[in-house]
Amino acid sequence: xxxxxxxxxxxxxxxxxxxxxxxxxxxxxxxxxxxxxxxxxxxxxxxxxxxxxxxxxxxxxxxxxxxxxxxxxxxxxxxxxxxxxxxxxxxxxxxxxxxxxxxxxxxxxxxxxxxxxxxxxxxxxxxxxxxxxxxxxxxxxxxxxxxxxxxxxxxxxxxxxxxxxxxxxxxxxxxxxxxxxxxxxxxxxxxxxxxxxxxxxxxxxxxxxxxxxxxxxxxxxxxxxxxxxxxxxxxxxxxxxxxxxxxxxxxxxxxxxxxxxxxxxxxxxxxxxxxxxxxxxxxxxxxxxxxxxxxxxxxxxxxxxxxxxxxxxxxxxxxxxxxxxxxxxxxxxxxxxxxxx
Amino acid sequence: xxxxxxxxxxxxxxxxxxxxxxxxxxxxxxxxxxxxxxxxxxxxxxxxxxxxxxxxxxxxxxxxxxxxxxxxxxxxxxxxxxxxxxxxxxxxxxxxxxxxxxxxxxxxxxxxxxxxxxxxxxxxxxxxxxxxxxxxxxxxxxxxxxxxxxxxxxxxxxxxxxxxxxxxxxxxxxxxxxxxxxxxxxxxxxxxxxxxxxxxxxxxxxxxxxxxxxxxxxxxxxxxxxxxxxxxxxxxxxxxxxxxxxxxxxxxxxxxxxxxxxxxxxxxxxxxxxxxxxxxxxxxxxxxxxxxxxxxxxxxxxxxxxxxxxxxxxxxxxxxxxxxxxxxxxxxxxxxxxxxx
Numbered sequence: 277x278x279x280x281x282x283x284x285x286x287x288x289x290x291x292x293x294x295x296x297x298x299x300x301x302x303x304x305x306x307x308x309x310x311x312x313x314x315x316x317x318x319x320x321x322x323x324x325x326x327x328x329x330x331x332x333x334x335x336x337x338x339x340x341x342x343x344x345x346x347x348x349x350x351x352x353x354x355x356x357x358x359x360x361x362x363x364x365x366x367x368x369x370x371x372x373x374x375x376x377x378x379x380x381x382x383x384x385x386x387x388x389x390x391x392x393x394x395x396x397x398x399x400x401x402x403x404x405x406x407x408x409x410x411x412x413x414x415x416x417x418x419x420x421x422x423x424x425x426x427x428x429x430x431x432x433x434x435x436x437x438x439x440x441x442x443x444x445x446x447x448x449x450x451x452x453x454x455x456x457x458x459x460x461x462x463x464x465x466x467x468x469x470x471x472x473x474x475x476x477x478x479x480x481x482x483x484x485x486x487x488x489x490x491x492x493x494x495x496x497x498x499x500x501x502x503x504x505x506x507x508x509x510x511x512x513x514x515x516x517x518x519x520x521x522x523x524x525x526x527x528x529x530x531x532x533x534x535x536x537x538x539x540x541x542x543x544x545x546x547x548x549x550x551x552x553x554x555x556x557x558x559x560x561x562x563x564x565x566x567x568x569x570x571x572x573x574x575x576x577x578x579x580x581x582x583x584x585x586x587x588x589x590x591x592x593x594x595x596x597x598x599x600x601x602x603x604x605x606x607x608x609x610x611x612x613x614x615x616x617x
Numbered sequence: 618x619x620x621x622x623x624x625x626x627x628x629x630x631x632x633x634x635x636x637x638x639x640x641x642x643x644x645x646x647x648x649x650x651x652x653x654x655x656x657x658x659x660x661x662x663x664x665x666x667x668x669x670x671x672x673x674x675x676x677x678x679x680x681x682x683x684x685x686x687x688x689x690x691x692x693x694x695x696x697x698x699x700x701x702x703x704x705x706x707x708x709x710x711x712x713x714x715x716x717x718x719x720x721x722x723x724x725x726x727x728x729x730x731x732x733x734x735x736x737x738x739x740x741x742x743x744x745x746x747x748x749x750x751x752x753x754x755x756x757x758x759x760x761x762x763x764x765x766x767x768x769x770x771x772x773x774x775x776x777x778x779x780x781x782x783x784x785x786x787x788x789x790x791x792x793x794x795x796x797x798x799x800x801x802x803x804x805x806x807x808x809x810x811x812x813x814x815x816x817x818x819x820x821x822x823x824x825x826x827x828x829x830x831x832x833x834x835x836x837x838x839x840x841x842x843x844x845x846x847x848x849x850x851x852x853x854x855x856x857x858x859x860x861x862x863x864x865x866x867x868x869x870x871x872x873x874x875x876x877x878x879x880x881x882x883x884x885x886x887x888x889x890x891x892x893x894x895x896x897x898x899x900x901x902x903x904x905x906x907x908x909x910x911x912x913x914x915x916x917x918x919x920x921x922x923x924x925x926x927x928x929x930x931x932x933x934x935x936x937x938x939x940x941x942x943x944x945x946x947x948x949x950x951x952x953x954x955x956x957x958x
Contacts, residue, residue: 299778305837423776427950431772434930434951435764435923437640496646496955565953567919573912581908582776589775596947598937606937606949609768610775612906614837 389416
């Protein structure tokens with residue numbers, strides 16, 4: 277009897293990538309066939325050892341190689357590459373093109389890939405052409421971008437006759453998240469340092485503009501007039517964090533807004549607050565139209581857990597997508613397939 | 618320049634059907650090419666006159682014919698048939714097969730079509746074969762079934778690593794809905810009459826079992842062990858309704874539950890309460906798993922408005938679906954396309 281499992285090769289073994297591999301090992305419909313990372317410390321290690329899994333099953337014997345080309349994979353067998361290396365599309369581009377040219381479907385956490393048509397039209401066109409030439413598809417996703425602030429509001433719009441505007445407000449208490457997220461939002465740094473990082477373009481969440489444009493595009497609106505702002509969330513009282521107490525006046529996190537305007541009107545407004553102690557976490561979506569609609573996720577969609585889940589859950593969706601570079605709203609809903617018994 | 622609009626033919630001009638036609642006329646990407654109803658009172662009337670539209674645009678000149686065969690449509694031009702005639706799949710089957718055999722995509726409000734594989738496997742197989750032979754696809758949808766209690770929980774599952782159970786609680790205050798909904802839930806009838814109607818199978822919401830099975834199937838669970846119960850909501854105090862005051866002890870509405878069990882455990886539990894004065898309306902979804910997730914729609918998704926919207930919003934999704942009989946979770950998210958300027 278043919279094995280109906282889907283072959284999965286993973287690229288990028290950081291924290292999210294390891295969680296992706298862990299999930300792939302646990303799903304009965306998936307088979308891990310390769311794991312790649314450029315770090316010399318990881319190449320040659322077994323996945324089971326790297327994850328510290330006692331009972332990894334046969335797929336845990338996969339040994340880390342540097343890149344997909346070293347994995348000796350056969351093309352054209354419905355292979356899906358899950359990819360978690362960088363937020364930057366220009367950095368990811370050679371890896372993504374290589375996977376597509378080898379005939380693999382690709383699901384990537386690269387934030388700038390989630391809607392690259394406005395910011396990176398040349399890269400988007402190259403990926404689209406490579407995917408179509410190979411008869412496969414590629415998408416950038418995760419919880420944000422990819423779900424909370426773009427896919428979910430588009431889904432909600434399906435139940436209304438007309439949408440005039442989309443407002444999303446996402447609050448994530450970084451105090452309950454892993455250290456890298458607290459570092460990313462600048463927990464504990466000074467206001468001066470915050471301003472320096474913003475000026476250098478190294479501060480803030482990557483992908484908010486892409487989410488806003490993805491929503492606009494899905495609703496048939498011109499997505500080119502987009503603005504994004506970032507402000508600090510300043511601690512008002514001593515706040516415990518992963519890096520010690522944040523003193524009043526120091527930075528607790530970020531307050532970021534992306535807006536798409538059409539004919540002078542704000543049509544999409546995405547507001548993201550990620551800071552230590554800012555809770556309660558939540559996702560809140562409001563559509564004005566006919567009728568208005570309001571959706572809320574009390575407690576919010578957990579960023580790290582949900583991003584690894586969203587990637588693995590999208591493996592089935594990408595294999596049913598039309599060839600080319602896709603955005604999430606063109607895919608059938610991702611969902612978790614059953615775990616091994 | 619080619620007209621990029623999608624041709625739409627509508628079948629069934631009841632209240633929901635008329636709202637569908639109204640929406641089609643208003644969308645810039647859609648062109649109404651036919652409208653059908655078997656009622657002799659409607660055949661020959663212009664759509665504009667029937668809807669009482671002052672400025673219907675050129676598509677409003679379409680004249681109602683009895684059936685699709687009378688409309689003189691050319692097959693194979695990407696035609697989509699929107700269909701709102703009956704909840705009963707056996708009643709709809711000839712119409713649906715006729716549309717598919719003519720090469721049209723079909724989006725239908727037939728509740729039993731939303732997941733027919735368990736209750737009506739023969740009809741499902743015939744529809745699937747006819748659609749595949751013509752290279753088109755067909756789906757049953759609406760707000761419920763089709764969105765609130767099935768599509769939305771499946772979408773939410775995309776952000777979690779594992780789902781153990783799905784619980785949906787939908788409350789609709791029938792007091793703020795149109796008369797047919799109040800009649801459907803038995804507003805004002807006696808307990809004896811309620812029991813008679815339940816025994817005759819003519820009481821309650823059609824499609825709850827299908828929604829529960831659609832959720833189970835999308836998550837990879839066996840959907841065959843399904844039970845459904847219906848209880849009355851009894852008025853506790855005098856309650857105004859479309860049919861006069863409901864006296865205490867008389868029926869205000871229905872309380873319906875569908876459960877899918879797998880290996881002895883309740884995995885999907887859908888609870889629907891529709892009654893006069895039961896508010897506030899809401900949709901509430903809880904997934905247990907890793908992590909648990911909770912989503913709520915305060916005010917709820919309006920049944921009538923949302924069903925017409927969901928049908929028209931699905932026109933784009935069905936044209937991108939794989940050929941065959943589809944369930945909603947296999948389709949990319951429906952969304953409203955722009956209205957005419």
